[in-house]
Amino acid sequence: MPPTLERESTFWQAGQLRIAGVDEVGRGCLSGPVVAAAVILPVDCLKISGIDDSKQIPFAERERLCAAIHRQALAIGVGAASVAEIDRVNILQATYLAMGRALGRIQPVDHALIDGSSLKRWNPGSHTTVIDGDALCYSIACASIVAKVVRDRFMIRLAERFPGYKWETNFGYGTKAHLLGVEKLGITPWHRRSFAPVRAYLVEQLSII
Secondary structure (H helix, E strand, C coil): CCCECHHHHHHHHCCCCCEEEEEEECCCCCECCEEEEEEECCCCCCCCCCCCCHHHCCHHHHHHHHHHHHHHCCEEEEEEECHHHHHHHCHHHHHHHHHHHHHHCCCCCCEEEEECCCCCCCCCCCEEEECCHHHHEHHHHHHHHHHHHHHHHHHHHHHHHCCCCCHHHHCCCCCHHHHHHHHHHCCCCCECCCCHHHHHHHHHHHHHC
């Protein structure tokens, strides 16, 4: 079943018109930033056919849908947290940084619908968390697609500078090809040293010295 506008409609009917769907991409990656998007849709929006959880949509189709979302949305904000921030504050807090930056770019926001469970030590203002929100809530699904497209484009460009890790196809996730690249080439400034496979490589290298 595709995501619906049921949650957004509840707030619209109460007079809260700037409802932002928020989602992130890249939490589980071994390299690259975590990226979040926030999308505010018009009250009279018609659902775009094909909008679903970004992970379930082929690459080329995501690009097409992202362009359609940009045409439909009242506002779109994108935020990121760097590898250095991820390693310094942990991936959860870095995700909140990215989401906060995305929301900051589309203020004012009456209410945010955020993918995930309850937030820990972060209060973005009036908000509701939605478990599996990218599969259930249309504005969150739109945010998921935008965040995924933005991050994938960035990782493809990064792959040109750091060939050998297959970032152009795995986008920084810990695939066999990516781990083989780490084994052969070592790590880059874009690898998250706080993540177990990267940390294990560093420990192994220290033991060799």
